[in-house]
Amino acid sequence: MNVTVLGASGRAGSEITRELASRGHAVTAIARKPAAIPTGPTITAVQGDASDAAALATLIKGSDAVISALHFDVPASVLLSALKTAGVPRLLVTGGAASLEVAPGVRLIDTPEFPEEWKVFAQGGIAFLDDLRAETEIDWTFFSPAAVIEETPRLGTFRTGTDQLIVDDKGESRIGFSDYAIAMVDELEQPKHSRARFTAAY
Numbered sequence: 001m002n003v004t005v006l007g008a009s010g011r012a013g014s015e016i017t018r019e020l021a022s023r024g025h026a027v028t029a030i031a032r033k034p035a036a037i038p039t040g041p042t043i044t045a046v047q048g049d050a051s052d053a054a055a056l057a058t059l060i061k062g063s064d065a066v067i068s069a070l071h072f073d074v075p076a077s078v079l080l081s082a083l084k085t086a087g088v089p090r091l092l093v094t095g096g097a098a099s100l101e102v103a104p105g106v107r108l109i110d111t112p113e114f115p116e117e118w119k120v121f122a123q124g125g126i127a128f129l130d131d132l133r134a135e136t137e138i139d140w141t142f143f144s145p146a147a148v149i150e151e152t153p154r155l156g157t158f159r160t161g162t163d164q165l166i167v168d169d170k171g172e173s174r175i176g177f178s179d180y181a182i183a184m185v186d187e188l189e190q191p192k193h194s195r196a197r198f199t200a201a202y
Contacts, residue, residue, distance in 0.1 A: 001064040003188065004028040004088075006050050006079075009036035012094050012149070013069030015181035017043060020067075023185060030059060053078045057085035065090035065188060072096075072124030076131035083138050092188060095142045097173070098122035099129060100165040100199055108147060108165055129197060141193045145180055146201035152176035158183060158200045162193070166201035175201045 003020055007013040008029035014037065020027045021040040029037045030048040037045040048059050051074050060066050066088055068079060076093075083091055098109035098118070108114060109122050132140045147165060158179050159166050167173045175183075183200040187193060 001188070002026045002028070002062060004030060004060045004063040004066045005069060006030050006048075006056075006066065007069035007071070007094075008038075008045070009033055010069055011177055012180060013067075014038050015177045016067055016069060016094075016184050019178075019181040019185045020188075023189070025185075028059070028063065050074050050082075051078060053081040053085070056082040060088055061086040063088050065092060067092045067094070067184065067188070069094045072121065072128050076128045076135075080131075080135055080138055080140075089139055091138050091140045092184060093128070093132070093140065093142045094184070095129060095144045095197065096122055096125035097144050097147045097165060097199070099126045100144050100147075101163055102165050133195075135195070139191075139194055141187055141191070141195075142197040143184055143187065144197055144199045146175040146199070147173035149175055149177055149180055152178075154178040154182075155202070156182060158202050160198055160200045162196065162198055164199075166199055168202055173201050 003025050005017050008017045009031035017029045018038050021042045027043045029043050030046045034045040034047045050056050099107050102108050129142050165173050
């Protein structure tokens with residue numbers, strides 16, 4: 001596939017870019033600072049600002065799908081507008097864990113343990129998901145990760161779910177960046193969560 005990655009110089013974006021390239025996909029990797037984008041024979045690094053929908057549409061035209069690893073300062077409406085203008089049918093988004101349920105009707109962000117300083121960013125992710133849920137033209141997927149994404153060796157094994165936070169036998173919710181990337185590219189190649197959210201954790 002021809003896949004565009006937005007935010008390709010960031011931690012998640014760079015791992016997703018590497019995973020895509022390792023599977024033979026042609027990757028257009030977009031970032032404000034393209035020098036930090038991973039290199040490879042199927043990776044084309046491009047400087048770009050995703051906050052400009054018209055300019056972004058030009059950069060992503062011809063892609064089979066766009067994977068966004070951006071922060072939520074770029075609204076869903078901007079990305080969706082760019083995809084529609086460019087004729088790209090599919091959007092996958094690296095989301096946050098805050099809106100996952102830890103009990104029926106209780107989200108992670110609603111728990112006393114959720115850090116106060118993270119709430120503003122987390123609310124951005126929740127609003128982004130809400131906007132996607134109103135979208136009917138673009139085939140979107142929102143990937144909420146484990147509560148903690150860390151630098152750990154690639155395992156290649158993890159559990160997936162939908163709206164509930166996945167925890168291990170210690171009550172912890174974790175995944176490594178490389179396995180996070182595997183889960184995202186697996187969803188790209190074998191879609192199971194069309195116009196839906198999913199999660200993954202060890």
